[in-house]
Amino acid sequence: MIDNQKEKSFLKNVKTILDDDIDHMDAGTLSRLKRIRRTAIEKEESNAIGVWHRFRIPVAGLAMVSIMILVMTLCLRGPSGTIATNVLEDVDLITSGENLHFYADLEFYAWLAEEQDNAG
Amino acid sequence: METIGNVRLKMDQFLASVERRAFRMALFATNDSEDSLDIVQDAMLGLVQKYHSKPEQMWKPLFYRILQNRIRDWYRRGSVRNRFRAWLTNRMQSDSDVPEDPMESIADANGKNPADMAQIGDASKALKVALKSLPLRQQQAFLLRAWEGLSVAETAGAMCCSEGSVKTHYSRAVHTLRKMLEDHWP
Numbered sequence: 001m002i003d004n005q006k007e008k009s010f011l012k013n014v015k016t017i018l019d020d021d022i023d024h025m026d027a028g029t030l031s032r033l034k035r036i037r038r039t040a041i042e043k044e045e046s047n048a049i050g051v052w053h054r055f056r057i058p059v060a061g062l063a064m065v066s067i068m069i070l071v072m073t074l075c076l077r078g079p080s081g082t083i084a085t086n087v088l089e090d091v092d093l094i095t096s097g098e099n100l101h102f103y104a105d106l107e108f109y110a111w112l113a114e115e116q117d118n119a120g
Numbered sequence: 121m122e123t124i125g126n127v128r129l130k131m132d133q134f135l136a137s138v139e140r141r142a143f144r145m146a147l148f149a150t151n152d153s154e155d156s157l158d159i160v161q162d163a164m165l166g167l168v169q170k171y172h173s174k175p176e177q178m179w180k181p182l183f184y185r186i187l188q189n190r191i192r193d194w195y196r197r198g199s200v201r202n203r204f205r206a207w208l209t210n211r212m213q214s215d216s217d218v219p220e221d222p223m224e225s226i227a228d229a230n231g232k233n234p235a236d237m238a239q240i241g242d243a244s245k246a247l248k249v250a251l252k253s254l255p256l257r258q259q260q261a262f263l264l265r266a267w268e269g270l271s272v273a274e275t276a277g278a279m280c281c282s283e284g285s286v287k288t289h290y291s292r293a294v295h296t297l298r299k300m301l302e303d304h305w306p
Contacts, residue, residue, distance in 0.1 A: 010298055011266050013305050017244050018267050022140040032157055033139045040164035041132050044172055 131172055134179050135164055138268075142187055145263050148251050149191045151206035159194060163187040184264060184278040195256065210252075243304040250300040254293055257281075261289035262297070 139160060146156035166186040167179060174182065251259055257279070264275045265286070275290075276283045298305075 007294065007298070010301075010305050011294070013243070014247060014297070015267055017247050018141075018144070021244065021248075022144055025140055025143075029143065029153070029157075030140075033143060033160065034136075036157065036161045036164060037132065037135045037139055040135065040161070040168045041128055043165060044128065044131075044168040 127172060130176060131168060131179070134176070134183075135167075138180065138183060139164075141263075141268055142183070145260065145268075146187065146191060148248075148259060148263065149256060150194055151209055151252065155194060159187065159190040162190045180268075181270065181274040181277050184268065184270065184274075185280070188260060188278050188280070191256070191260070243301070246301055246304055247297075250297050253300070254296060257285075258289045258293035258296070261286050262293035265290050266294075 142160050142163060143156055146159040147153065150156055150159070163183055163186040167183045171179065171182045251263070254262065260279060261275060264270045264278055265272070270278065272283045272286050275286045279286065279289075281289075
């Protein structure tokens with residue numbers, strides 16, 4: 001118990017000396033530490049702005065492309081809306097879960113069927 | 121939800137609260153002011169860039185973890201070169217007529233008598249010498265626990281070791297320091 005109290009007293013003395021030491025740190029070191037801290041904070045600010053710029057361009061680009069598709073769709077739409085319908089079908093096709101290779105091979109199968117008809 | 125500006129202000133306040141102790145801890149480990157400033161800078165940048173979005177109560181253990189990693193990196197990078205330089209600096213300081221701590225040459229505004237000042241000055245010098253002589257792990261465990269006030273768990277996180285290791289390093293450091301400083305603090 002006594003030793004525990006002595007240890008506490010010792011640790012308190014150590015802390016006091018170390019705290020006193022940094023309270024009287026030289027002005028040059030304090031100034032450099034302040035500069036380091038400022039640099040770190042400013043770097044975080046510039047990184048945050050950079051991230052915003054990095055995302056802003058793709059988002060703006062995507063918005064532009066979407067608008068262009070919409071405009072083209074509206075401009076190209078005929079009386080019956082067939083071209084727009086084809087565009088929409090294409091979009092539907094691409095976004096469907098079907099294997100696109102199947103559709104690419106359709107032309108081959110159509111040709112094969114024709115050849116077989118001719119042969120037969 | 122905190123605004124970004126508010127988080128930056130709190131981060132600035134936090135770094136201001138730890139920068140002096142962090143510098144001193146690095147200085148005890150490296151005995152080189154320039155390298156210590158670099159280590160502190162790396163720790164600040166690391167915390168700000170990677171962990172600024174973490175809850176505020178995590179900043180201190182995270183900061184000291186980065187600091188400890190940088191100190192270990194310093195040792196790994198140039199152990200032979202740096203130790204020679206540190207030894208040389210120690211030799212030069214001990215042989216030099218310039219006092220190690222400039223504040224020791226300034227009169228105490230609190231009115232302590234010269235005998236008290238001499239005792240405090242001696243104890244301060246003796247403590248610094250004793251701390252520098254400790255093995256790195258014991259030294260840093262002691263400073264993080266006894267000076268910075270980190271818990272055993274937080275210190276283990278900062279030093280990337282088990283809580284058992286922290287307790288061992290700490291108790292050995294306390295034992296050694298008490299033995300070395302018993303003339304100043306019986």
